[in-house]
Amino acid sequence: xxxxxxxxxxxxxxxxxxxxxxxxxxxxxxxxxxxxxxxxxxxxxxxxxxxxxxxxxxxxxxxxxxxxxxxxxxxxxxxxxxxxxxxxxxxxxxxxxxxxxxxxxxxxxxxxxxxxxxxxxxxxxxxxxxxxxxxxxxxxxxxxxxxxxxxxxxxxxxxxxxxxxxxxxxxxxxxxxxxxxxxxxxxxxxxxxxxxxxxxxxxxxxxxxxxxxxxxxxxxxxxxxxxxxxxxxxxxxxxxxxxxxxxxxxxxxxxxxxxxxxxxxxxxxxxxxxxxxxxxxxxxxxxxxxxxxxxxxxxxxxxxxxxxxxxxxxxxxxxxxxxxxxxxxxxxxxxxxxxxxxxxxxxxxxxxxxxxxxxxxxxxxxxxxxxxxxxxxxxxxxxxxxxxxxxxxxxxxxxxxxxxxxxxxxxxxxxxxxxxxxxxxxxxxxxxxxxxxxxxxxxxxxxxxxxxxxxxxxxxxxxxxxxxxxxxxxxxxxxxxxxxxxxxxxxxxxxxxxxxxxxxxxxxxxxxxxxxxxxxxxxxxxxxxxxxxxxxxxxxxxxxxxxxxxxxxxxxxxxxxxxxxxxxxxxxxxxxxxxxxxxxxxxxxxxxxxxxxxxxxxxxxxxxxxxxxxxxxxxxxxxxxxxxxxxxxxxxxxxxxxxxxxxxxxxxxxxxxxxxxxxxxxxxxxxxxxxxxxxxxxxxxxxxxxxxxxxxxxxxxxxxxxxxxxxxxxxxxxxxxxxxxxxxxxxxxxxxxxxxxxxxxxxxxxxxxxxxxxxxxxxxxxxxxxxxxxxxxxxxxxxxxxxxxxxxxxxxxxxxxxxxxxxxxxxxxxxxxxxxxxxxxxxxxxxxxxxxxxxxxxxxxxxxxxxxxxxxxxxx
Numbered sequence: 001x002x003x004x005x006x007x008x009x010x011x012x013x014x015x016x017x018x019x020x021x022x023x024x025x026x027x028x029x030x031x032x033x034x035x036x037x038x039x040x041x042x043x044x045x046x047x048x049x050x051x052x053x054x055x056x057x058x059x060x061x062x063x064x065x066x067x068x069x070x071x072x073x074x075x076x077x078x079x080x081x082x083x084x085x086x087x088x089x090x091x092x093x094x095x096x097x098x099x100x101x102x103x104x105x106x107x108x109x110x111x112x113x114x115x116x117x118x119x120x121x122x123x124x125x126x127x128x129x130x131x132x133x134x135x136x137x138x139x140x141x142x143x144x145x146x147x148x149x150x151x152x153x154x155x156x157x158x159x160x161x162x163x164x165x166x167x168x169x170x171x172x173x174x175x176x177x178x179x180x181x182x183x184x185x186x187x188x189x190x191x192x193x194x195x196x197x198x199x200x201x202x203x204x205x206x207x208x209x210x211x212x213x214x215x216x217x218x219x220x221x222x223x224x225x226x227x228x229x230x231x232x233x234x235x236x237x238x239x240x241x242x243x244x245x246x247x248x249x250x251x252x253x254x255x256x257x258x259x260x261x262x263x264x265x266x267x268x269x270x271x272x273x274x275x276x277x278x279x280x281x282x283x284x285x286x287x288x289x290x291x292x293x294x295x296x297x298x299x300x301x302x303x304x305x306x307x308x309x310x311x312x313x314x315x316x317x318x319x320x321x322x323x324x325x326x327x328x329x330x331x332x333x334x335x336x337x338x339x340x341x342x343x344x345x346x347x348x349x350x351x352x353x354x355x356x357x358x359x360x361x362x363x364x365x366x367x368x369x370x371x372x373x374x375x376x377x378x379x380x381x382x383x384x385x386x387x388x389x390x391x392x393x394x395x396x397x398x399x400x401x402x403x404x405x406x407x408x409x410x411x412x413x414x415x416x417x418x419x420x421x422x423x424x425x426x427x428x429x430x431x432x433x434x435x436x437x438x439x440x441x442x443x444x445x446x447x448x449x450x451x452x453x454x455x456x457x458x459x460x461x462x463x464x465x466x467x468x469x470x471x472x473x474x475x476x477x478x479x480x481x482x483x484x485x486x487x488x489x490x491x492x493x494x495x496x497x498x499x500x501x502x503x504x505x506x507x508x509x510x511x512x513x514x515x516x517x518x519x520x521x522x523x524x525x526x527x528x529x530x531x532x533x534x535x536x537x538x539x540x541x542x543x544x545x546x547x548x549x550x551x552x553x554x555x556x557x558x559x560x561x562x563x564x565x566x567x568x569x570x571x572x573x574x575x576x577x578x579x580x581x582x583x584x585x586x587x588x589x590x591x592x593x594x595x596x597x598x599x600x601x602x603x604x605x606x607x608x609x610x611x612x613x614x615x616x617x618x619x620x621x622x623x624x625x626x627x628x629x630x631x632x633x634x635x636x637x638x639x640x641x642x643x644x645x646x647x648x649x650x651x652x653x654x655x656x657x658x659x660x661x662x663x664x665x666x667x668x669x670x671x672x673x674x675x676x677x678x679x680x681x682x683x684x685x686x687x688x689x690x691x692x693x694x695x696x697x698x699x700x701x702x703x704x705x706x707x708x709x710x711x712x713x714x715x716x717x718x719x720x721x722x723x724x725x726x727x728x729x730x731x732x733x734x735x736x737x738x739x740x741x742x743x744x745x746x747x748x749x750x751x752x753x754x755x756x757x758x759x760x761x762x763x764x765x766x767x768x769x770x771x772x773x774x775x776x777x778x779x780x781x782x783x784x785x786x787x788x789x790x791x792x793x794x795x796x797x798x799x800x801x802x803x804x805x806x807x808x809x810x811x812x813x814x815x816x817x818x819x820x821x822x823x824x825x826x827x828x829x830x831x832x833x834x835x836x837x838x839x840x841x842x843x844x845x846x847x848x849x850x851x852x853x854x855x856x857x858x859x860x
Contacts, residue, residue: 005584008032008033008034008035008036008040008042008109008143009032009034009035009142010030010031010032010140010144011031011032011033011114011144011145011146012029012030012031012144012145012146012147012148013028013030013031013138013140013144013146013147013148014027014028014029014030014147014148014149014150015027015028015029015138015144015148015149015150016029016148016149016151016152017134017136017150017151017152018151019125019134019151019152020463021161021463022124022125022127022132022161022424023122023123023124023125023462023463023466024122024123024124024134025055025121025122025124025462026052026120026121026122026123026136027118027119027120028046028117028118028119028120029116029117029118030044030107030116030140031115031116032044032114032115032116032117033109033113033114033115034109034110034111034112034113035112036111036113037111038111039109039110040108040109041107041108041109042107042109042115043104043105043107044104044105044107044117044518045102045103045104046102046104046119046137047101047102047104047137047139047455048101048103048121049101049121049123049135050101050154051124051126051470051492052101052121052122052123053121053122053123053466053469053498053499053500054103054119054120054121054499055119055120055121055122055497055498055664056068056119056120056497056498057103057105057117057118057119057120058117058118059105059107059115059116059117059118059839060115060116060118061107061109061113061115062110062113062114072805086811089126090472094468099742103119105117105181117738122462122466122498122817123466124424124463124466124467124470126422127163127420127421127422128389128420128421129388129389129420130277130419131386131420134151136149136151136623145382148858159385159423160400160423160424160425160426161421161423161424162398162400162417162422162423162424162425162438162449163421163423164394164395164417164449167394167395167442167443168394168442168443168444169204169392169393169419169435169443170306170307170308170393170394170395170396170442170443171204171207171208171306171307171308171395171443172204172208172308172309172310173207173208173209173210173254173291173294173307173308173309173310174203174207174208174209174210174305174310174311174312175209175210175212175287175290175291175309175310175311175312175343176196176209176210176211176212176311176312176314177212177214177283177284177287177311177313177314178192178196178211178212178213178214178283178314179213179214179215179278179314179315179316179350180213180214180215180275180318181214181215181275181276181277181278181285181315181316182215182276182277183278183316183317183351183353184275184316184350188316188350188351188375188379191379191380191383191791192314192350192380192383194380195379195380195381195383195384195387196266196268197266198380198384198755199383199384199387199391200265200266201262202387202388202391203257203262203391204257205257205258206257207257207307208254208255208256208257208294208307209254209255209257209265210252210254210255210287210290211265211268211657212283212286212287212290212326213228213283214278214279214280214282214283214286215275215276215277215278215279216276216277216279216321217230217231217233217276217279217282218230218231218279218282218283218284218286219230219231219685220252220290221252221255221265221268222250222251222252223252223253223255223264223265223316224252224253225252225259226264226680228268229249229250229251229252231246231249231251231282231286232734233279233282233322234851236322237322239281239282239285239322239323239332239336240332240336242285242286242289243289243292243293243702246286246289247293248768251286251290253294253297254290254294259375260832261846262734276321277321278315278317278318278319278320278321279319279322280315280319280322280329281319281322281323281329281332282310282321282322283313283334284329284333284345285332285333285336286332287311287313287343288311288336288337288343291309291311291343292339294309295309295341301442306443307739308344308393308416309341309342309343309344310343310344310345310346310368310390310393310416311343311344311345311346311368312346312348312387313345313346313347313348313359313362313363314347314348314350314373314383315347315349315350315354315359316349316350316351316352316354317354318354318355326355326358326361326362329358329362330358330361330362330365331473333345333362333366334365334366337366342366342367342415344365344366344367344368344390344415344416344649345362345363345366345367346368346369346370346371346386346390346717347359347360347362347363347368347369347370347371348370348371348372348373348383349370349371349372349373350373350375350379350388351373351374351375352375354372356370356372357477358390360391360477360478361477361478363660364474364477364478365478367415367416368390371386385599389418389420389421390416390418391418392418392419392420393416393417393418393419394417394418394419394442395416395417395440395441395442395447396415396416396440396441397413397415397439397440397441398413398414398415398416398417398423398438398439398440399412399413399414399438399439399440400412400413400423400425400438401437401438401439402427402634408427408464408468409425409426409427410424410425410426410427410464410468410471411425411471412425412468417440417637424467426463426464426468428466436781437449437450445630451819462496465492465495465496465498466496466498466539468489469492469496469498469500470491471487472486472488472492473485473486473489473501473502476489480740486502489502490502490503497748530787595647602778609696615641615646615648615651616634616637616641618648619637619640619648619651619652619655620634620637622648622652623637623655626656627848628848629655629656632655637651637655638756639723639766640654640655640766641644643767643768653763654763654766673705673707674707674710674711674713674714675705675714675825675828676699676700676705677698677699677700677702677705677706677711678696678698678700678711678714679695679696679697679699679817679820679821679824679826680694680695680696680697680711680714680715680718680823681694681695681718681820681823682695682718682722683695683810683813684696685810685811687733687809687810688808688809690697690730690731691730691731691732691733692730692731692732692733693732693733693734693735693769693809693810694719694732694733694734694735694769695735695737695820696715696734696735696736696737697737697817698737698738698739698740698741699747699817699821700741701739701741701742703744703745703748704740706745706748708748708749708754708757712757714758715757717828718824718828719765719767721827721828721831723766723767729769730768730858731769731770732767732768732770733768733769733770733771733772733773733809734761734769734771734772734773735773735775735806735809735810736772736773736774736775737775737776738775738776738777739775739776740776741776741777741780742780743780743783746780746783746784746787749787754787754788754791755791758791758792762792762793762796769799771799771800772799772800772801773800773801773802773803773806773809774800774801774802775803775804775805775806777792777802778804781802785800
């Protein structure tokens with residue numbers, strides 16, 4: 001669980017968990033000593049369960065205790081940003097591994113001194129397959145002489161747990177809606193078929209099932225024909241009213257589970273069908289139609305069906321056929337899925353390209369839930385385990401009936417109760433017995449459950465608060481009343497000190513030789529609007545997934561540690577005893593800037609060499625009226641204004657264009673291979689007249705390895721990293737050393753990618769490009785000009801140069817290409833999480849006020 005990434009001695013590590021009525025509270029205590037002759041930084045890390053909330057953290061240094069406290073996220077971020085450069089610690093909570101979060105805090109330990117870390121987190125244990133599982137990760141990274149893990153069980157609190165036994169399984173009608181698009185080809189499809197073999201074998205004799213596949217079109221397996229019936233939609237059908245047209249197709253009936261039918265169904269993996277795009281709305285609309293049609297046939301036979309309809313939906317990508325807007329898909333599917341026997345939709349997101357948030361929202365609004373299937377050797381097993389969780393429904397329409405005096409009760413109605421699971425309800429009441437009874441529908445019809453009276457205990461208050469906060473946040477993700485629900489969750493989380501997606505943990509720690517006590521630090525300096533004291537550093541913790549990453553900082557205040565906050569250039573942090581003014585808000589003077597992993601430098605106020613533009617507040621106001629744009633801070637706004645010489649209208653267009661054109665993918669082919677094809681970097685030196693230099697050098701002229709679209713992303717990543725390091729010059733020259741380029745390379749340029757790149761360079765990059773010098777292309781000048789001249793503004797044509805050399809602009813760098821290439825590749829890879837976060841800062845075209853901005857039409 002806890003580990004120290006630096007090789008400092010861990011004297012002791014104690015983990016103590018107390019479990020009361022399934023509510024677990026865990027305290028981790030780790031004692032670390034620095035036996036070296038110089039100060040050493042140690043990093044304390046803890047892997048937390050996914051559903052756990054951190055409720056307390058403190059550090060004891062030289063006998064003084066420094067406690068963290070929970071603040072609203074934006075407030076905590078402000079505190080951290082204003083003071084981080086004076087601190088010696090940094091921390092973050094992030095999703096690190098499967099179903100887990102990672103808490104990290106760094107601290108400087110003086111020679112021969114000792115530090116004690118104490119972290120408390122709380123969670124409600126979930127009942128799955130008839131068991132409760134408490135997971136404690138213990139990984140100190142070294143042998144610890146005093147290592148102790150203790151778990152205590154207590155009982156006797158007032159709470160309602162519902163897990164009835166002796167019930168028969170409800171028969172079910174399962175519609176498998178499976179992604180059959182091109183991205184599923186290969187290993188993923190093999191794993192899906194392996195899982196389907198097991199899942200089909202686990203169906204009960206009373207069950208019915210359908211198998212639906214979707215790619216460009218949708219197809220339904222027909223048992224009688226022993227093949228898939230293909231459905232071809234018109235260009236944009238009315239998905240809410242497909243019943244009439246689908247009824248004419250005579251699609252396959254619901255299949256009764258028999259040994260022979262299951263054998264036939266397992267042979268579908270041998271059916272060779274071309275895989276195409278991802279028509280999610282089509283697949284779900286057809287699946288819901290099959291549910292309605294099956295129910296209708298029961299009604300026509302005057303048979304009261306007990307079958308519980310459910311859809312098992314799996315996809316590995318994003319919708320790109322039919323309707324591609326996830327919110328619109330969710331709205332339409334939820335509208336179609338109405339009535340007394342709604343189908344529960346259980347979604348599986350397969351692999352990193354799937355939109356997990358979309359599937360979570362889709363399922364939450366349709367009586368189900370979603371799970372993520374990781375691309376790994378055990379993917380087939382993950383799929384089977386997911387199905388096993390929902391394979392045995394025992395009850396439906398479960399409702400808890402309480403007396404009128406009950407208040408602030410958690411969720412009381414549940415669509416389906418599955419074998420091996422449990423419902424937990426908590427609330428507040430007076431002295432009367434709160435619960436009357438529980439109503440539900442089972443195989444024998446309606447049923448009422450009487451309840452046993454339990455005793456009350458004040459400790460239940462935290463369990464109730466935990467459940468309420470968690471349910472409010474879950475509801476906020478899918479509700480239109482998101483603001484009000486989030487506000488309620490925030491209020492409770494602050495009251496009970498839970499670190500959640502809307503709260504953060506702030507801890508104050510003294511710097512070297514500090515003698516000021518904790519009380520002064522917490523009550524005086526933290527509340528100061530300037531945060532100027534050099535005696536304090538701040539830590540900021542938040543459970544946003546992969547949003548934060550530790551960075552190196554250098555500057556006037558001495559070495560420090562900072563964290564990014566999920567967007568750039570908002571990752572820039574400041575710190576000094578002096579203060580500056582940013583609009584009407586106080587900001588620390590930029591004497592220190594942070595760099596990203598693998599990039600350490602001393603800042604020189606280059607971001608502010610032109611001063612703070614007075615138009616920043618006006619642009620911030622404009623941004624608040626543009627719902628399609630991501631949130632950016634005043635530092636970023638100032639940077640865009642600088643690039644546009646303070647012209648507000650040009651800056652608005654630049655901001656819009658910059659976030660419209662950006663697409664980053666740093667882990668997959670072909671971008672990964674393209675890093676070896678070319679060198680793209682910003683040189684540290686400048687021209688004799690002071691311009692910065694962007695160097696692009698073709699290293700591998702092999703035509704098979706040349707992918708221009710990937711090179712555009714490569715170029716964007718290098719520029720983004722440069723912008724976020726605050727090393728911005730006034731103007732730049734771009735030098736393209738294209739030795740080895742041929743006409744065949746030019747023929748591989750995809751027109752849309754070329755348009756996008758040239759539009760990016762001219763309209764969307766917040767850098768002032770003074771000129772572009774193309775080297776070693778003498779024989780291709782006419783071809784190049786014929787290709788790009790229609791895509792370049794007339795005033796920019798004169799910025800193109802084709803010199804025989806750039807002698808006098810820069811020195812000969814041919815001997816240094818290898819080192820520069822290795823350096824930029826390392827920087828890009830070291831900043832993997834930063835770029836993943838960067839992808840969140842993009843335009844949402846569905847929210848744009850007006851027509852969408854299409855980049856390939858920018859020059860029309």
